[in-house]
Amino acid sequence: MQLDQLYQEIILDHYKHPHGRGLRDAAGPDVRVGEAHHVNPTCGDEITVRVATDGKVFTDISYDGMGCSISQASASVLHELLRGRAADDAAVVHEAFVELMSGRGQVTPDEEVLGDGVAFAGVARYPARVKCALLSWMAFKDAAARAGVGVSPTEVKA
Amino acid sequence: MTSIAIPAGMPQYDDVPRFDVARVRADFPILDREVNGHPLVYLDSANTSHKPRQVLDVLAEHYARHNANVSRSVHTLGTEATEAYEGARAKVAAFINAPSVDEVVFTKNSTEAINIVAYAFSNASLRPDTDPRFRLGPGDEIVISEMEHHSNIVPWQLLAERTGATLRWFPVTDHGRLDESGLAELVTERTKIVSLVHTSNILGTVNATGRITQRVREVGALLLLDCSQSVPHMPMDVVDYDADFIVFTGHKMCGPTGIGVLWGRAELLAAMPPVLGGGSMIETVTMARSTFAPPPARFEAGTPPIAEAVALGAAVDYLTGVGMRAIQWHEKELTAYALDALATVPGLRIFGPNVPVGRGGTISFALGDVHPHDVGQVLDSLGVQVRVGHHCAKPVCTRFGVPAMTRASFYLYTTTEEIDALVAGLEQVRKVFD
Numbered sequence: 001m002q003l004d005q006l007y008q009e010i011i012l013d014h015y016k017h018p019h020g021r022g023l024r025d026a027a028g029p030d031v032r033v034g035e036a037h038h039v040n041p042t043c044g045d046e047i048t049v050r051v052a053t054d055g056k057v058f059t060d061i062s063y064d065g066m067g068c069s070i071s072q073a074s075a076s077v078l079h080e081l082l083r084g085r086a087a088d089d090a091a092v093v094h095e096a097f098v099e100l101m102s103g104r105g106q107v108t109p110d111e112e113v114l115g116d117g118v119a120f121a122g123v124a125r126y127p128a129r130v131k132c133a134l135l136s137w138m139a140f141k142d143a144a145a146r147a148g149v150g151v152s153p154t155e156v157k158a
Numbered sequence: 159m160t161s162i163a164i165p166a167g168m169p170q171y172d173d174v175p176r177f178d179v180a181r182v183r184a185d186f187p188i189l190d191r192e193v194n195g196h197p198l199v200y201l202d203s204a205n206t207s208h209k210p211r212q213v214l215d216v217l218a219e220h221y222a223r224h225n226a227n228v229s230r231s232v233h234t235l236g237t238e239a240t241e242a243y244e245g246a247r248a249k250v251a252a253f254i255n256a257p258s259v260d261e262v263v264f265t266k267n268s269t270e271a272i273n274i275v276a277y278a279f280s281n282a283s284l285r286p287d288t289d290p291r292f293r294l295g296p297g298d299e300i301v302i303s304e305m306e307h308h309s310n311i312v313p314w315q316l317l318a319e320r321t322g323a324t325l326r327w328f329p330v331t332d333h334g335r336l337d338e339s340g341l342a343e344l345v346t347e348r349t350k351i352v353s354l355v356h357t358s359n360i361l362g363t364v365n366a367t368g369r370i371t372q373r374v375r376e377v378g379a380l381l382l383l384d385c386s387q388s389v390p391h392m393p394m395d396v397v398d399y400d401a402d403f404i405v406f407t408g409h410k411m412c413g414p415t416g417i418g419v420l421w422g423r424a425e426l427l428a429a430m431p432p433v434l435g436g437g438s439m440i441e442t443v444t445m446a447r448s449t450f451a452p453p454p455a456r457f458e459a460g461t462p463p464i465a466e467a468v469a470l471g472a473a474v475d476y477l478t479g480v481g482m483r484a485i486q487w488h489e490k491e492l493t494a495y496a497l498d499a500l501a502t503v504p505g506l507r508i509f510g511p512n513v514p515v516g517r518g519g520t521i522s523f524a525l526g527d528v529h530p531h532d533v534g535q536v537l538d539s540l541g542v543q544v545r546v547g548h549h550c551a552k553p554v555c556t557r558f559g560v561p562a563m564t565r566a567s568f569y570l571y572t573t574t575e576e577i578d579a580l581v582a583g584l585e586q587v588r589k590v591f592d
Binding site: 002003006042044046066070126 | 529530535536539546547548552555561562590591
């Protein structure tokens with residue numbers, strides 16, 4: 001078992017220097033906001049994800065939480081990848097990330113779609129850690145639904 | 159360890175009972191294996207212990223040679239199985255110095271044992287003709303502590319909800335000790351039961367129960383001790399402890415999973431209404447109503463975990479053979495060694511007592527602000543198995559202001575070399591995350 005497959009430099013970097021962390025209020029009267037709080041009951045990790053959208057584009061994705069490097073880095077990558085994206089486009093990325101994490105290490109990620117998210121390919125080989133990586137992504141899906149935007153029909157079988 | 163000359167006539171250092179750890183380790187087949195290319199360093203015995211060959215052999219032998227249902231067969235196999243099952247009950251009773259074999263109720267685990275007591279209260283509260291000690295209602299109080307495992311919190315919360323009784327608890331001090339300063343106000347004439355952990359599964363604290371027991375007797379309440387982390391690690395004498403109930407589980411004491419014990423005073427078990435109804439727990443059944451068997455059968459509805467009970471008996475034999483005093487001393491030495499060794503790790507914070515007095519060989523800690531999941535993952539890559547998370551004791555994590563902790567826990571087969579491997583592993587964690 002190679003530890004550096006799990007803790008890729010990209011993951012550690014996002015963990016130590018998270019992008020877009022902190023919950024932000026939405027700007028503008030036409031912005032719809034949705035928020036979701038998810039907990040991983042096995043380890044106590046928590047995350048709150050807030051999305052702001054005009055109905056078409058995720059104008060902001062903000063988050064706050066506490067947890068392991070995998071869960072926190074994953075939220076940072078989520079922010080990087082999906083903020084400013086159209087809902088349809090975000091759904092494609094979301095589905096690709098969930099597919100990668102559910103693939104038990106058998107899925108080859110597409111860097112064009114997943115960007116820094118490809119670094120999580122190694123995490124998929126550690127069943128105990130898949131939930132950590134997906135925590136913010138599942139919270140994002142709920143938050144988006146609450147803002148009236150469907151993201152992904154994919155259910156997680158972690 | 160520094161040795162100083164103890165005056166003649168005083169108890170000498172060598173008087174302490176000891177055993178050969180290498181020989182003990184040879185009894186545990188799993189300790190030979192490697193994890194991730196490293197020798198297994200198993201520091202998670204508070205979670206579950208490993209099983210010696212002597213226990214595994216008995217388990218296999220029972221199924222291979224004596225398999226039958228218990229307490230209902232006239233045939234030879236049924237008699238053998240029943241004798242083995244009841245023989246295990248006698249071994250367990252002797253192990254905890256129970257005055258009567260019938261005071262030992264086999265359960266699935268500690269959780270089920272606590273729930274049996276809680277539901278006996280609940281069922282008794284529904285009927286006016288039951289023993290008043292088990293009847294609960296508004297104004298009555300249940301007392302637990304902030305350092306309980308969830309299994310000694312949730313059943314009482316549910317019982318309080320069902321009956322209207324109030325749940326109260328002892329706080330925990332900054333040093334991870336039970337705060338008894340409010341004892342007289344906390345345990346009062348309103349208290350019906352005090353249910354307390356004896357050894358904390360997360361802080362390692364061994365609670366001194368004397369003052370609490372005395373207060374419980376003064377107010378006429380009942381006392382349950384959760385001994386899940388005590389019975390595997392030290393001699394337990396239910397008479398000496400003057401408890402009303404104790405619970406523990408087989409898999410933490412070299413036995414199999416699926417078997418636990420509720421010990422209760424005979425007259426209390428006899429006063430308790432049944433909880434699970436079914437076969438084996440009845441005296442007679444008509445279509446309209448049933449009467450119930452005396453304890454322990456009253457609380458063992460259905461086919462019990464027979465082979466597991468028999469193997470638990472073998473585990474008790476094994477532990478008795480090594481010697482519980484010797485095991486307790488071995489773990490005390492390991493704990494002293496580990497507390498010293500962990501103190502050398504920069505940024506490490508221990509939760510719970512930081513001296514090897516009034517504590518067992520279970521040590522929880524934080525390493526800087528590295529999340530325990532990450533600590534555990536790096537240690538696992540080096541073959542070191544520790545538990546990370548909230549350890550089913552979330553209120554303790556909340557008390558100390560952390561979402562989770564890393565926990566190393568020891569047993570009779572643990573060595574100081576394994577503690578060294580832990581400390582070396584923590585250096586590796588710091589390298590990855592600094």
